[in-house]
Amino acid sequence: xxxxxxxxxxxxxxxxxxxxxxxxxxxxxxxxxxxxxxxxxxxxxxxxxxxxxxxxxxxxxxxxxxxxxxxxxxxxxxxxxxxxxxxxxxxxxxxxxxxxx
Amino acid sequence: xxxxxxxxxxxxxxxxxxxxxxxxxxxxxxxxxxxxxxxxxxxxxxxxxxxxxxxxxxxxxxxxxxxxxxxxxxxxxxxxxxxxxxxxxxxxxxxxxxxxxxxxxxxxxxxxxxxxxxxxxxxxxxxxxxxxxxxxxxxxxxxxxxxxxxxxxxxxxxxxxxxxxxxxxxxxxxxxxxxxxxxxxxx
Amino acid sequence: xxxxxxxxxxxxxxxxxxxxxxxxxxxxxxxxxxxxxxxxxxxxxxxxxxxxxxxxxxxxxxxxxxxxxxxxxxxxxxxxxxxxxxxxxxxxxxxxxxxxxxxxxxxxxxxxxxxxxxxxxxxxxxxxxxxxxxxxxxxxxxxxxxxxxxxxxxxxxxxxxxxxxxxxxxxxxxxxxxxxxxxxxxxxxxxxxxxxxxxxxxxxxxxxxxxxxxxxxxxxxxxxxxxxxxxxxxxxxxxxxxxxxxxxxxxxxxxxxxxxxxxxxxxxxxxxxxxxxxxxxxxxxxxxxxxxxxxxxxxxxxxxxxxxxxxxxxxxxxxxxxxxxxxxxxxxxxxxxxxxxxxxxxxxxxxxxxxxxxxxxxxxxxxxxxxxxxxxxxxxxxxxxxxxxxxxxxxxxxxxxxxxxxxxxxxxxxxxxxxxxxxxxxxxxxxxxxxxxxxxxxxxxxxxxxxxxxxxxxxxxxxxxxxxxxxxxxxxxxxxxxxxxxxxxxxxxxxxxxxxxxxxxxxxxxxxxxxxxxxxxxxxxxxxxxxxxxxxxxxxxxxxxxxxxxxxxxxxxxxxxxxxxxxxxxxxxxxxxxxxxxxxxxxxxxxxxxxxxxxxxxxxxxxxxxxxxxxxxxxxx
Numbered sequence: 053x054x055x056x057x058x059x060x061x062x063x064x065x066x067x068x069x070x071x072x073x074x075x076x077x078x079x080x081x082x083x084x085x086x087x088x089x090x091x092x093x094x095x096x097x098x099x100x101x102x103x104x105x106x107x108x109x110x111x112x113x114x115x116x117x118x119x120x121x122x123x124x125x126x127x128x129x130x131x132x133x134x135x136x137x138x139x140x141x142x143x144x145x146x147x148x149x150x151x152x153x
Numbered sequence: 154x155x156x157x158x159x160x161x162x163x164x165x166x167x168x169x170x171x172x173x174x175x176x177x178x179x180x181x182x183x184x185x186x187x188x189x190x191x192x193x194x195x196x197x198x199x200x201x202x203x204x205x206x207x208x209x210x211x212x213x214x215x216x217x218x219x220x221x222x223x224x225x226x227x228x229x230x231x232x233x234x235x236x237x238x239x240x241x242x243x244x245x246x247x248x249x250x251x252x253x254x255x256x257x258x259x260x261x262x263x264x265x266x267x268x269x270x271x272x273x274x275x276x277x278x279x280x281x282x283x284x285x286x287x288x289x290x291x292x293x294x295x296x297x298x299x300x301x302x303x304x305x306x307x308x309x310x311x312x313x314x315x316x317x318x319x320x321x322x323x324x325x326x327x328x329x330x331x332x333x334x335x336x337x338x339x340x
Numbered sequence: 341x342x343x344x345x346x347x348x349x350x351x352x353x354x355x356x357x358x359x360x361x362x363x364x365x366x367x368x369x370x371x372x373x374x375x376x377x378x379x380x381x382x383x384x385x386x387x388x389x390x391x392x393x394x395x396x397x398x399x400x401x402x403x404x405x406x407x408x409x410x411x412x413x414x415x416x417x418x419x420x421x422x423x424x425x426x427x428x429x430x431x432x433x434x435x436x437x438x439x440x441x442x443x444x445x446x447x448x449x450x451x452x453x454x455x456x457x458x459x460x461x462x463x464x465x466x467x468x469x470x471x472x473x474x475x476x477x478x479x480x481x482x483x484x485x486x487x488x489x490x491x492x493x494x495x496x497x498x499x500x501x502x503x504x505x506x507x508x509x510x511x512x513x514x515x516x517x518x519x520x521x522x523x524x525x526x527x528x529x530x531x532x533x534x535x536x537x538x539x540x541x542x543x544x545x546x547x548x549x550x551x552x553x554x555x556x557x558x559x560x561x562x563x564x565x566x567x568x569x570x571x572x573x574x575x576x577x578x579x580x581x582x583x584x585x586x587x588x589x590x591x592x593x594x595x596x597x598x599x600x601x602x603x604x605x606x607x608x609x610x611x612x613x614x615x616x617x618x619x620x621x622x623x624x625x626x627x628x629x630x631x632x633x634x635x636x637x638x639x640x641x642x643x644x645x646x647x648x649x650x651x652x653x654x655x656x657x658x659x660x661x662x663x664x665x666x667x668x669x670x671x672x673x674x675x676x677x678x679x680x681x682x683x684x685x686x687x688x689x690x691x692x693x694x695x696x697x698x699x700x701x702x703x704x705x706x707x708x709x710x711x712x713x714x715x716x717x718x719x720x721x722x723x724x725x726x727x728x729x730x731x732x733x734x735x736x737x738x739x740x741x742x743x744x745x746x747x748x749x750x751x752x753x754x755x756x757x758x759x760x761x762x763x764x765x766x767x768x769x770x771x772x773x774x775x776x777x778x779x780x781x782x783x784x785x786x787x788x789x790x791x792x793x794x795x796x797x798x799x800x801x802x803x804x805x806x807x808x809x810x811x812x813x814x815x816x817x818x819x820x821x822x823x824x825x826x827x828x829x830x831x832x833x834x835x836x837x838x839x840x841x842x843x844x845x846x847x848x849x850x851x852x853x854x855x856x857x858x859x860x861x862x863x864x865x866x867x868x869x870x871x872x873x874x875x876x877x878x879x880x881x882x883x884x885x886x887x888x889x890x891x892x893x894x895x896x897x898x899x900x901x902x903x904x905x906x907x908x909x910x911x912x913x914x915x916x917x918x919x920x921x922x923x924x925x926x927x928x929x930x931x932x933x934x935x936x937x938x939x940x941x942x943x944x945x946x947x948x949x950x951x952x953x954x955x956x957x958x959x960x961x
Contacts, residue, residue: 055164087179257942
C-alpha cells in the first residue's frame with residue numbers, strides 16, 4: 053500500500069513553514085525570492101497530492117500554471133533586483149523603505 | 154500502525170529528507186551561491202515527491218524548469234551583481250521580527266497539520282475535468298494533462314502565455330541600463 | 341358637446357404652441373394674429389358649447405384620461421361643463437380676445453412681442469384649465485399656471501428693478517395662498533378620499549362641522565392669495581408694473597376671479613359652515629372698504645384702478661360669504677366688462693402720453709382722445725353705479741342680498757359704494773378735465789390710439805351699458821341667476837318685496853351721486869390736496885411696512901445670523917474640525933506603515949495564523 057497523501061501534505065506544510073520563516077527573516081532579496089520558490093513548491097506538492105487523492109488531473113494542471121507564473125515572477129523580480137542594485141549596490145530589502153507613512 | 158509497502162515508504166523518507174534539508178540549507182547558509190545549490194536539492198526532493206504520486210510529467214518539468222532554468226537565473230544574477238561575498242546574518246535590525254515570525258509560522262504549520270490530521274479524505278470523488286477517470290501513470294499522464302490544458306483550461310493557458318510574454322518585456326525593460334536622453338542632463 | 345368643450349381648452353394651447361415653435365419666424369404682428377385668433381377660436385367654441393348646453397340643460401363630465409392612479413388617490417383628467425364653468429369661460433375667452441386684440445396695438449414696437457403673446461395664451465389656457473377642471477387637483481394645475489404666467493407677465497420688463505420685484509412679490513403672495521388650497525385638498529382627501537367635484541358635492545354632507553369650517557378657511561386663504569383679499573392683497577397693485585393689457589387681463593378676466601370662482605365652485609362645502617361663511621363675508625367687506633379708502637389717495641392712474649379691483653373683488657367675496665353666489669357672479673361679469681374697459685382706456689391714455697402714468701401730469705385730455713374719452717366715461721359711470729348701466733344692477737344685486745342678511749355689512753358696502761364713486765370721479769376729473777398739466781413734461785400732441793385698441797374699447801363700453809340685462813331684478817325667468825342655480829348648493833336669496841327693492845336701489849343711486857358730487861366739487865379745479873390724500877391711505881395703511889417689520893426684517897436678521905454665526909461657527913467648525921481630527925488620527929495610524937516589506941509580510945502571516953487558529957477551533961468543536 054502506498055504512503056497516504058496526508059504524509060505528503062504534512063511534508064508540504066513543513067516546507068512551506070521553512071520558506072515562510074526564511075522570507076520573514078532573511079534580508080537579501082535574492083534569498084527571499086528563493087524562499088518564495090520554496091513556498092510555491094510546497095503548494096505544488098499539495099496540488100499533486102490532492103490530484104492523486106481525488107483522481108483529478110485538474111490539480112496537476114494547476115501545478116503547471118503555478119510553474120509558469122513562478123517563472124514569470126522570478127524573471128520580473130530578478131529584473132527589479134538588478135535595477136535596484138544598480139542604484140544602491142545592495143540587495144537588502146530593509147534599505148528600501150521610502151514608502152513608509 | 155499500518156504497514157506500508159517498503160518502496161513507497163522509502164521513497165517518501167528520501168523525498169522528505171531532500172526537500173527539508175535543501176530548504177533548511179537555503180535558510181541557513183551564508184553564501185548565496187550555496188543557498189541556490191541547496192535550493193536545487195530541495196527541488197529535486199519535490200520532483201521525487203511528484204514522481205511518487207503519479208505526476209511524471211510534472212516531475213520532469215520541475216527539474217527542467219526550476220532546477221534547470223530558474224535556479225540558473227538566480228545564480229546568473231548572483232554572479233552578475235557580485236554579491237556573493239555579502240551576508241546579512243549578523244544582527245536582526247527589526248525588533249522581535251524573528252520571534253514573531255517563528256511564532257506565526259509555527260502556529261500556521263501546526264494548525265495546518267492539526268487540520269490535516271483531523272480531516273477524512275475521501276478518495277475517488279467524481280471529478281470535473283476527467284469525469285472520474287483515474288489518473289494514468291507514465292506517458293498516459295502527459296496525454297491527460299495535454300487534453301486538459303488544450304480543452305478545459307484553454308483560456309487560462311493562453312493567458313499564461315500572454316503573461317510570460319509581458320514578463321519578458323518587463324524584465325528586459327527593467328534590466329536595461331538607462332541612457333541619458335538627448336537634451337537631458339545626466340543625473 | 342364633449343369635443344367642442346375640449347376645443348375651448350385646446351385653442352389657446354395650440355396658439356401657445358404655434359407661437360412657441362415658430363417664434364423666430366413670426367413677425368410681431370403675425371404672433372399677435374395667431375394668438376388673438378387662438379383665443380377667439382376658444383371663444384367661438386365656448387359659444388357653441390353654451391348653445392348646446394342650452395338644449396340639454398345638464399352638466400356634463402368629459403373624462404379625458406386617468407391622470408394619477410395611486411392607491412385610493414384616483415385623479416382623472418377631465419372637463420366638467422356646468423353653468424358656472426360655462427359662464428366663466430364665456431367672459432374669460434370673450435374679454436381675453438378683446439385684450440389680445442388691444443395688445444397688438446399697445447405692444448407694437450415693444451421688444452419680445454412674441455414672448456408676450458406666448459405668455460398671454462398660456463395664461464388664458466391655464467385659466468380655462470382652472471375653470472373647466474372636474475377635480476381640485478387639476479384646478480390646482482391651472483391655479484399654479486396662472487400664478488406662473490402672472491409672474492412672467494408682471495415682471496415682463498424684467499430689467500426694471502421694480503418690475504422684477506413686483507413679479508416676485510406676486511409670486512410669493514400667491515404661494516402663501518396656495519398653501520391654503522393644498523391644505524383644503526389634503527383635508528378633503530383625508531375625509532372623503534376623492535378630489536373630484538361631483539363626488540365631493542355628493543359626499544359633502546358627511547363632513548363634520550369642524551372639518552367643514554377648516555376646509556372653508558383653507559379655501560378662503562387660497563382665495564385671498566389669488567383674488568387679492570386681506571391679508572394678501574398687496575401684490576395686486578404692484579402687479580401694475582406689467583404692461584397695461586396684462587393688468588387688464590389679470591384684473592378683469594383671469595387670475596383674480598379665480599379665488600372667487602373657487603369659493604363658488606365649492607359652495608356645497610361652504611354651505612356646511614356658517615362660521616366659515618361669516619369669516620369670508622367679513623374679509624370681503626373689510627377688503628372692499630380698505631381698498632376703496634386707499635384708492636382715494638393714489639396718484640398713479642393704474643394704482644387707483646388696481647385698488648378699485650381689490651375693492652370690487654371684496655364685494656364679490658362678501659356676496660359669496662352671505663351665500664349670494666348669483667350676485668357674486670353677476671358682479672364678476674359686470675366687473676370684467678367695466679374693469680377691462682377702464683384698464684384698456686387708461687392704457688390708451690398712457691399710450692397717448694408715451695408712458696405717463698401720474699394723474700398730476702394729465703388733465704384736459706378729453707378733446708384729444710375722441711374715442712377713449714366717451715368709452716372711459718361709460719366705464720366710469722358704470723363702476724360708480726349710475727343706472728341703468730351694468731354696475732348699478734350688479735352692485736345692487738350684491739347690496740340687496742346683503743341687506744337681507746346683515747345690516748352692518750350692508751352699511752359697510754354702501755359706504756364703500758360712496759367711496760367708489762368718489763375715487764373714480766377723482767380719477768376721471770384729473771385725467772380728462774381741467775388744465776392740460778401734461779404740457780410741462782410732455783412735448784407734442786396726445787394722439788388717439790389705432791383701431792385695434794379702440795375697437796375693444798367700444799365693444800367693452802357697449803357690454804358695460806347692456807350688461808345689466810343679464811339679471812334684471814324683476815325678471816325671474818331666463819336670467820343669469822336661474823341659469824347658474826344648478827351649480828350652487830343653496831342660493832340664500834331672500835325674496836324681497838318690490839317696495840324694499842326700489843328703496844334699496846334708490847339708496848344705491850344716492851350713494852353714487854354723493855360720491856360723484858363730492859369728488860366733482862373737491863377736484864374740479866385742483867390736482868393736489870394733501871388733506872384729502874392722507875399719506876396713511878397712500879401708503880396702503882402701512883400694510884407693507886407692517887409685513888416688513890413683522891416678517892421681512894426678522895427673517896433678514898435671521899438669515900444674517902445664520903450666514904455669519906451659524907455658517908462660520910457651527911457648520912464650518914464642524915466640517916473643519918472633523919477634517920483636522922481625521923488628519924491627526926490618520927497621522928497616528930500612518931506610523932504603522934514602517935516601510936519594511938518584512939513587516940508587512942509578518943502582518944500577513946500573523947493574520948493567516950489567526951485564520952488557521954479559527955479553523956482549528958471550529959473543526960475541533
